[in-house]
Amino acid sequence: MSDQDERPENRLRRELPDEVPASERESTAPSEPQPGTKPQPERGAAPKAAPLPEPESASEPAPASEEQPEAAESLPTGRQRLAAGLWPPRLTRAQFIVALLLFGLGFGLAVQVASNSDSDSALRGARQEDLVRILDELDDRTQRLEDEKQGLEKQREELQSSSDQAAEARKQTAEKEKQLGILAGTVAAQGPGITVTVDDAKGTVESDMLLDAIQELRAAGAEAIQINGVRVVANTYLTDSGKTVSVDGNKIDAPYRFKVIGKPQDLEPALNIPGGVVQTFEKEQATVSVERSNKIVVDALRQAKQPDYARSSSR
Helix, strand or coil: CCCCCCCHHHHHHHHCCCCCCHHHHHHHCCCCCCCCCCCCCCCCCCCCCCCCCCCCCCCCCCCHHHHHHHHHHHCCCHHHHHHHHHCCCCCCHHHHHHHHHHHHHHHHHHHHHHHHHHHHHHHHCCCHHHHHHHHHHHHHHHHHHHHHHHHHHHHHHHHHHCCCHHHHHHHHHHHHHHHHHHHHCCCCEEEEEEEEEEECCCCCCCHHHHHHHHHHHHHCCCCEEEECCEEECCCCCEEEECCEEEECCEEECCCEEEEEECCHHHHHHHHCCCCCHHHHHHHCCCEEEEEEEEEEEECCCCCCCCCCCCCCCCC
């Protein structure tokens, strides 16, 4: 072996492999994957590890699935929303006034129905004879009003047709004065009617019961009334005086005797209706008797008083 072969450069060249040709490098280079094919790992190469998930930071919001239960609990239910809308009530001034008017209307209707039912209950328990008598009394009242209407129309026709209207007017004025004198108690009167006697042995009859009897007689058509020598007029008043009664300040004692001028067929049934005057006195253990007569004299008189304030409006 020569010295040239022993040089370090030669030794180094023998130890290192020759350089790989370019054609071999191309053949050994990894080929690029074709479209649509899955890349294959290199032979002898270790598989790549999957990337580890990054740690979640504490500042990230919680998933929406965890927040839904809390949101559902905070939302009000349908009953809670209904209760919140109804209470407390929110009334305007107009609504309050309307509610007050409706309440007053309902209260008035209830009172009217109750009063009608009370009056109807008294008639429901009445006998057929009593109901017939009440109907006859109503018919008689209607007839009296019709007769009075016809009389006034006749007077008007006489005044219009009379040749001497002044004399006719004076005649009618005199007749009217007598009629008003009877009503005012300044003129004595007589005619058919009834006599009512109330015997109060125990002193249980009070002034309001006698006043109810007077009102019932007036409603039945009484034209003149006298009680124990005291004339009953439009402004008559009754008061209690111990166990007795005073009429216009005049003390009267039992038995109480009414002299009434009017149609007997109307006056007597008016006192005997169910729940009427006679039954009221009998509940107080008083005895009542009614007598018809063709001639009743009412001779108790009252002094005509000049009114203090009222004046005639005719000129």
